[in-house]
Amino acid sequence: MRKNRVILAVIVIISAMLACNLPSNNSSLQNPSAVLTAAALTVQAQLTASAPTPANTATPAPSASTPTLTPVPLSISTSVPIATATTSCDKALFVTDVSYPDNTPVPAGTNFTKTWRLQNTGSCSWTPSYAVVFVSDNVMNGPTVQALSGNVNPAQTVDVSVNLQAPSSNGTYTGSWGLRNPSGVIFTHFYVQIKVTGGGGGGGGPFAVTHIDFNVTGSCPNFDFSINVITNGAGTVNLHRVFSDSGTDTSPKTLIFSGAGSQTIDYGAVYFGVAHSSEWTDIYIDSPNHQQIGRATFSCP
Numbered sequence: 001m002r003k004n005r006v007i008l009a010v011i012v013i014i015s016a017m018l019a020c021n022l023p024s025n026n027s028s029l030q031n032p033s034a035v036l037t038a039a040a041l042t043v044q045a046q047l048t049a050s051a052p053t054p055a056n057t058a059t060p061a062p063s064a065s066t067p068t069l070t071p072v073p074l075s076i077s078t079s080v081p082i083a084t085a086t087t088s089c090d091k092a093l094f095v096t097d098v099s100y101p102d103n104t105p106v107p108a109g110t111n112f113t114k115t116w117r118l119q120n121t122g123s124c125s126w127t128p129s130y131a132v133v134f135v136s137d138n139v140m141n142g143p144t145v146q147a148l149s150g151n152v153n154p155a156q157t158v159d160v161s162v163n164l165q166a167p168s169s170n171g172t173y174t175g176s177w178g179l180r181n182p183s184g185v186i187f188t189h190f191y192v193q194i195k196v197t198g199g200g201g202g203g204g205g206p207f208a209v210t211h212i213d214f215n216v217t218g219s220c221p222n223f224d225f226s227i228n229v230i231t232n233g234a235g236t237v238n239l240h241r242v243f244s245d246s247g248t249d250t251s252p253k254t255l256i257f258s259g260a261g262s263q264t265i266d267y268g269a270v271y272f273g274v275a276h277s278s279e280w281t282d283i284y285i286d287s288p289n290h291q292q293i294g295r296a297t298f299s300c301p
Contacts (some may be wrong), residue, residue, distance in 0.1 A: 090181050091122035092188035098159055106166040106194045112255070114192045115161040119180070126152040129182040132160050133179045134295060135189060138211065141165035141291040143241070144282060145180075151203045165194050170205040177295075184244075184279075195287075207235035209285050213262075214296040218269070223298050226266040227283060231257045238286040241267075244279045252286070270298070 034245040098115035106112055120126055126148055134144045142164045152158045160179075167173055174193045178186040229237060240252040255263050270281070281296045 010298075033119050036230055089122050089124040090179075090185070090187040091120075092179055092187075093115075093121045094190050095119050095157060100192060100194060102193045103172070103195050105197050107198045108166055108168050108170065108196050110166045111163065112166065112194075113163050115159050116177075116190050117157055117159050118188070118190070120152045120154050123154055125154065126158070126179070127182075131180050132162060132185060133178055133180045134175065135178045135186065135290065135297075136214070136294050137174045138167065138171065138193070139292045139294070140167065140175050140192070141289075142175070144292050144295075164192065166194060167210065167289075168196075168208050169210060170196050170198075171210065171232075172196075181223045207231065207288050208239050209237055209239075209289050209293060212283050212294040214294055216296050216298065220299070223270045224266075224268060225270045225281070225296060226264060227294070228262045228264050229283075230262040231260060234258050235261050235288060237288070238268040239283055240286065242282040242284050242292065244281070 095117040098117050100106070100112060100114050128147050128150065130148050132146045132148070132178050134142065142162045146162060148158075148160075151286045163176070164175070172193065172195050174191055176189060178189045180186045208231065209229055211230040213230070215226045215228070217224045229239070231237065234257050237255040237257065238252060239255075241249040243249070253265055255265070257263065279299075280295050282292050282295045283291045
């Protein structure tokens with residue numbers, strides 16, 4: 001539509017120009033070819049001016065300064081390090097009480113055999129150089145040290161037994177024991193606990209030492225050591241110390257009780273050198289019990 005209007009306008013212009021160039025009375029006739037040529041050029045110019053400008057669809061050339069990136073393959077490690085478990089040479093697991101479970105009634109003065117079942121959960125074999133040792137509370141007339149009778153390899157179980165005797169007085173009695181390696185280190189603990197029946201109690205029945213409390217203070221190589229001796233009634237107690245290095249106690253003690261109660265013996269400073277990593281001392285009741293009771297351990301790094 002717009003193009004037709006342009007052409008019409010051009011025709012009008014040409015007509016006007018022809019009219020203007022008609023000969024007059026005082027001018028000569030002009031060349032018709034020149035007039036037509038000028039008109040044609042005018043139409044071409046108008047058509048060119050009215051034509052729409054085409055859109056530039058050419059893709060621009062990449063800039064010379066744009067870097068080219070080359071993909072680099074990633075190196076991913078699928079090897080995950082496995083944590084190494086730390087194992088211990090001497091370890092034990094309590095499995096069960098084979099005989100005389102906790103709080104079993106036992107008649108006063110009765111001999112009995114306590115048996116524990118243990119499993120070797122460490123990485124080292126237990127040999128006859130290992131021993132069952134009394135640790136604390138009431139020894140019940142049992143051995144303070146008893147070597148294992150054979151080897152127990154890792155993951156194996158063993159029944160450990162000690163021969164004991166029930167105290168003469170009624171009550172609940174506990175004895176703590178442990179396994180000791182050849183270096184003198186006690187690496188596990190287990191215990192026996194019985195209820196004594198049919199004997200004396202509360203000050204009645206045979207006179208006896210029922211318990212000893214150990215008190216250790218200080219640091220290596222000098223320690224302060226004292227004990228509390230507890231009885232079930234009136235009587236005389238004679239006792240002495242037993243040492244891990246087989247030393248001899250040159251000062252036995254005598255205590256006189258007017259009734260059931262406790263008395264303290266303060267041994268004062270006790271010297272242990274650094275030659276051994278662990279030492280111990282026990283108390284042996286010469287009368288009236290005739291048994292070893294309790295243990296104190298002294299450790300030097």
